[in-house]
Amino acid sequence: MRRPISLPTTLRSRLAGAVGVLVLGTTLLAGPLALDVAEQDLRAVLGGQQYTMVSGAAAFLDDLLEARLREMAALAAALPADARRDPRRLQAWLAARTADGPDAFADISAFARSGELVASGAAAPGVQPLSAAGRKYFEETLVRGRGIVSDPLQNRLSGAKMVLVTAPVFNDHGEIVYVLAGRIDLQHARFLRQVDALRPGGTGYLFLMSADGVLIDHPARERVMEHMDDKRGGQPGLQAALRGFEGWLHGSDGTGPAIVTYKRLATNGWILGAHFPETEAFAPLARVRRTVLAVAGALALIAATLAWWLVRRGLQPLDALRRNVAAVRHGGAATDVLALGRHDEVGELGRAFHDLVHARERAAARMRAIADNVPAVIAYVDRDERFEFTNAGFDRMIGTDPDWALGRTVREALGDAGYTRLEPLIRAALRGEHGHVEDVRSDDARRHQMIDTIPDVDADGRVAGFFVLAMDISERKEAELAQAASEQRLRLIADNLPVLICYIDRNHRMGFGNATFHAWLGLDPVHLPGMHLAEVLGKPAYDAARPRLRQAFEGAGATFEMPLQALGRHRILEWTFVPDVQAQGRVAVAVAGVYALAHDMTRVKEAESRLVQMARFDSLTGIANRRLFGEMLGQALERVRRQRQVLGVAYMDIDHFKTINDTWGHGVGDEVLKEFAQRLAGCVRVTDTPARLAGDEFVVLLEDVKGVEEAERIGAKIVEAVRRPFATGAGNLDVTASVGIALVHGVDGPPPTQDQVLGWADTALYAAKNGGRNRCVVRREDEAVTPPGPQARLR
Numbered sequence: 001m002r003r004p005i006s007l008p009t010t011l012r013s014r015l016a017g018a019v020g021v022l023v024l025g026t027t028l029l030a031g032p033l034a035l036d037v038a039e040q041d042l043r044a045v046l047g048g049q050q051y052t053m054v055s056g057a058a059a060f061l062d063d064l065l066e067a068r069l070r071e072m073a074a075l076a077a078a079l080p081a082d083a084r085r086d087p088r089r090l091q092a093w094l095a096a097r098t099a100d101g102p103d104a105f106a107d108i109s110a111f112a113r114s115g116e117l118v119a120s121g122a123a124a125p126g127v128q129p130l131s132a133a134g135r136k137y138f139e140e141t142l143v144r145g146r147g148i149v150s151d152p153l154q155n156r157l158s159g160a161k162m163v164l165v166t167a168p169v170f171n172d173h174g175e176i177v178y179v180l181a182g183r184i185d186l187q188h189a190r191f192l193r194q195v196d197a198l199r200p201g202g203t204g205y206l207f208l209m210s211a212d213g214v215l216i217d218h219p220a221r222e223r224v225m226e227h228m229d230d231k232r233g234g235q236p237g238l239q240a241a242l243r244g245f246e247g248w249l250h251g252s253d254g255t256g257p258a259i260v261t262y263k264r265l266a267t268n269g270w271i272l273g274a275h276f277p278e279t280e281a282f283a284p285l286a287r288v289r290r291t292v293l294a295v296a297g298a299l300a301l302i303a304a305t306l307a308w309w310l311v312r313r314g315l316q317p318l319d320a321l322r323r324n325v326a327a328v329r330h331g332g333a334a335t336d337v338l339a340l341g342r343h344d345e346v347g348e349l350g351r352a353f354h355d356l357v358h359a360r361e362r363a364a365a366r367m368r369a370i371a372d373n374v375p376a377v378i379a380y381v382d383r384d385e386r387f388e389f390t391n392a393g394f395d396r397m398i399g400t401d402p403d404w405a406l407g408r409t410v411r412e413a414l415g416d417a418g419y420t421r422l423e424p425l426i427r428a429a430l431r432g433e434h435g436h437v438e439d440v441r442s443d444d445a446r447r448h449q450m451i452d453t454i455p456d457v458d459a460d461g462r463v464a465g466f467f468v469l470a471m472d473i474s475e476r477k478e479a480e481l482a483q484a485a486s487e488q489r490l491r492l493i494a495d496n497l498p499v500l501i502c503y504i505d506r507n508h509r510m511g512f513g514n515a516t517f518h519a520w521l522g523l524d525p526v527h528l529p530g531m532h533l534a535e536v537l538g539k540p541a542y543d544a545a546r547p548r549l550r551q552a553f554e555g556a557g558a559t560f561e562m563p564l565q566a567l568g569r570h571r572i573l574e575w576t577f578v579p580d581v582q583a584q585g586r587v588a589v590a591v592a593g594v595y596a597l598a599h600d601m602t603r604v605k606e607a608e609s610r611l612v613q614m615a616r617f618d619s620l621t622g623i624a625n626r627r628l629f630g631e632m633l634g635q636a637l638e639r640v641r642r643q644r645q646v647l648g649v650a651y652m653d654i655d656h657f658k659t660i661n662d663t664w665g666h667g668v669g670d671e672v673l674k675e676f677a678q679r680l681a682g683c684v685r686v687t688d689t690p691a692r693l694a695g696d697e698f699v700v701l702l703e704d705v706k707g708v709e710e711a712e713r714i715g716a717k718i719v720e721a722v723r724r725p726f727a728t729g730a731g732n733l734d735v736t737a738s739v740g741i742a743l744v745h746g747v748d749g750p751p752p753t754q755d756q757v758l759g760w761a762d763t764a765l766y767a768a769k770n771g772g773r774n775r776c777v778v779r780r781e782d783e784a785v786t787p788p789g790p791q792a793r794l795r
């Protein structure tokens with residue numbers, strides 16, 4: 001079903017509108033901005049001009065004040081001597097001066113040094129006693145010794161607002177006797193009258209104030225003597241001017257914006273100010289601004305309309321492309337409606353979109369082919385639990401035509417039973433969680449299946465739907481069950497084998513261990529995984545095994561024996577380390593761990609030791625046998641040669657032993673042989689070695705024999721020891737033995753062979769036998785032996 005195409009507000013309209021607004025705004029703003037810049041420049045010019053003008057007026061006022069000071073100084077100098085002495089004459093003189101003198105002063109008064117008013121040109125003193133003592137102008141004149149111009153004052157009696165110009169009167173000794181004070185009445189005399197022509201514009205005005213801001217002259221006469229910064233609002237920049245600022249600034253007071261200029265008088269620090277309202281200063285500019293705005297508005301409207309129309313027209317092909325792309329996107333048109341033939345940016349965009357669409361179609365077809373050919377069921381379900389995508393595997397599973405389920409809900413497509421089985425997974429997926437289940441199939445209990453649901457979470461974290469993936473895992477399940485059974489069997493075998501079996505990881509910690517660990521070491525196999533080998537075997541055994549373990553981790557197997565003491569038992573274990581080689585293909589890459597097996601070799605070792613004993617000792621008598629004797633004779637011959645000693649080899653044979661056997665039986669014969677061996681051992685030193693060569697033939701190695709005499713003494717001792725009756729099962733038997741001793745001396749050159757030495761001893765024994773038995777014959781290696789006489793036999 002095709003969805004209706006709803007086109008958004010076109011970029012073309014918005015762009016055209018934006019450009020139009022931009023042109024309109026720019027044009028409208030440009031004029032006023034330029035006028036603002038011009039206004040700044042004009043203000044700077046006017047400010048500069050005004051400051052120049054105020055500076056000129058200040059210079060003029062300075063001259064004026066200087067002239068007043070000079071006039072008063074001239075009066076003081078002209079005061080006649082008698083007037084200085086007589087106050088009445090002084091009064092008269094001052095009255096004449098006030099009447100005839102400079103009309104700048106409303107009155108001239110004279111104060112005595114004490115401050116007392118002595119005379120006044122306007123009225124005779126005394127009517128109203130008055131003192132200037134403590135007044136600033138008076139004290140300052142006394143201190144400075146010259147005239148000053150006072151700050152504005154208010155007469156204490158009349159309330160008149162005035163400024164006094166003083167001059168000291170000196171006597172012949174140069175001491176001040178009077179201070180003359182000329183009064184300038186501020187109500188009538190205006191300082192600014194003569195500079196009024198310099199006030200700025202028609203509405204601007206000048207004002208004069210003292211250094212601390214008290215008004216001396218102002219167009220509003222009633223403000224004289226007020227502070228400039230009173231409730232009517234001061235001037236812009238007033239505080240700066242009181243702190244010493246000179247120049248111009250613009251600001252606003254209660255009457256509106258103005259350019260205000262300040263300049264101090266050099267004479268007494270008074271401040272001359274000029275106030276120029278900006279409404280008058282910028283009146284021509286305001287007229288220009290209105291005209292410019294009107295023209296700019298009209299021009300901006302025309303330019304904006306033109307720009308809007310041009311942009312719309314210029315973007316027309318792009319708009320057409322957009323509409324075509326939308327048509328293709330919603331499946332209503334083929335991609336050839338795109339403007340592929342154009343050679344501009346629009347054509348480039350069209351071709352790029354065309355290529356992208358084709359690439360996407362090919363990718364989608366490939367994905368579809370993959371999805372249809374994987375041995376699995378793949379589907380996508382939206383938030384409303386409706387199928388949006390199903391692959392061929394899905395269709396085969398539910399046995400419907402391709403895409404039959406699209407648009408249908410899960411319940412509609414799978415039925416109530418199918419939905420109930422899947423419901424937990426669907427709930428999990430819609431909560432944004434991964435769902436996974438493995439169970440038998442509903443239609444075939446012999447088959448296993450695995451179902452996964454994967455949530456489709458968009459960029460805002462909202463679950464838009466979920467993917468479903470279902471696979472038949474019957475074969476894997478069977479393999480897993482078979483493996484589990486096999487592992488269980490192996491475990492059973494391992495636990496019942498009388499060997500230690502374990503796995504050791506690279507950190508020498510146990511992976512697993514079989515039940516034999518409990519039997520041999522008392523360690524529960526459940527607790528073995530993770531235990532360190534040193535804890536399992538004990539530190540000494542672990543240290544002994546470490547070199548072999550290192551060898552196994554280098555990839556070479558190792559077999560070695562090691563004793564182990566545990567649970568009160570000593571065992572000898574034969575360990576076999578087999579490296580667990582991890583391979584990639586046929587290449588071994590690392591040894592992940594080591595399999596270790598230990599057999600208990602204790603019994604084998606004991607048997608082995610018994611065999612060794614049997615091989616080297618005579619089983620009947622317990623003394624050395626021929627083999628051990630041979631080894632010891634070889635070593636003794638070597639020693640004799642090195643140490644230049646004498647070795648004796650005694651060869652003994654029991655006389656007529658055959659008769660004992662024949663008479664009393666072999667058992668009694670054996671008893672005689674055992675007793676004979678005992679007596680033989682008792683006759684010689686512990687370092688001398690008795691041995692039984694065969695039958696009733698015995699030998700003894702006599703180490704370090706001093707000579708023939710000693711050898712004969714030993715031989716006689718043996719013969720004598722045998723002569724005592726032998727206690728046997730057949731009663732006490734008289735037994736004798738014959739002894740032949742060969743002496744071997746240590747000399748240079750190779751030692752004689754064992755056969756030679758035994759041959760010499762045998763010859764001596766033969767001689768003893770021939771001599772009548774029950775005796776000993778001694779011979780050196782280089783002498784012939786003759787049977788001894790009867791004495792020897794008796795010895």
Ligand SMILES: Nc1nc2c(ncn2[C@@H]2O[C@H](COP(=O)(O)OP(=O)(O)OP(=O)(O)O)[C@@H](O)[C@H]2O)c(=O)[nH]1
Nearest residue numbers: 653654655656657658659661666667669670695696
């Ligand atoms: N009881 C016993 N008899 C043995 C053993 N081995 C050998 N015989 C016997 O010891 C005897 C050795 O005899 P001979 O040494 O040949 O002769 P004899 O009787 O001792 O005579 P003379 O040596 O000439 O005095 C033989 O009868 C052997 O059978 C043994 O282990 N036990």
